[in-house]
Amino acid sequence: MPRQLKLRSLSSEEITAIKALADAEIESDVMARRAKIIAAMYVDPTLTASEAGLRAGFRSPQMGPIWVRRFNAEGITGLGDRERPGRAPVHGPEIKQALVTLALQKPRHVGYPYDSWPLKGLQKAFMELEGVYLSDSTIWSWLDEAGLCWRQQRLWPELDL
Numbered sequence: 001m002p003r004q005l006k007l008r009s010l011s012s013e014e015i016t017a018i019k020a021l022a023d024a025e026i027e028s029d030v031m032a033r034r035a036k037i038i039a040a041m042y043v044d045p046t047l048t049a050s051e052a053g054l055r056a057g058f059r060s061p062q063m064g065p066i067w068v069r070r071f072n073a074e075g076i077t078g079l080g081d082r083e084r085p086g087r088a089p090v091h092g093p094e095i096k097q098a099l100v101t102l103a104l105q106k107p108r109h110v111g112y113p114y115d116s117w118p119l120k121g122l123q124k125a126f127m128e129l130e131g132v133y134l135s136d137s138t139i140w141s142w143l144d145e146a147g148l149c150w151r152q153q154r155l156w157p158e159l160d161l
Helices: 012-022 030-043 049-055 063-079 093-104 119-130 136-145
Strands: none
Touching: 012 030, 012 063, 030 049, 030 063, 049 063, 093 119, 093 136, 119 136
8 A cells, every 4th residue: 555645844934824825815826726735734634635635626636646745845836836848938928918908999999990809900900009910819818818708790680670
């Protein structure tokens, strides 16, 4: 039978930090969910890491042991995201904000002949105003992250009176 993963002893500073993270108001915060695993195991030492992970909201029982091992090795910083490989972002947050700001404006107020932004119209306007070309998928994902969605355009049927 495999040996049960134990939580190492915590300093008073770590206990305070873990409690603060675990009690964070933002439920979707990944650091808060990870801290909830540690907090649960601290409060109930008989709890397994897998059970603590499931209680914290992770779907896989393997996530609990992963975060307990990282916490045991690295402390609070181990609960954060690590750098991931891959291409660095091409555009900074200021470009993203400029797109969202433009999308929130009425096209006619900016000098474009639309009542609402079509994708290609927004793309063209952004290129003209900011000098930056953005792909369709970049525009879609940035606006989705900002909580904006495209309106479905409808044609109203003609009424026979």
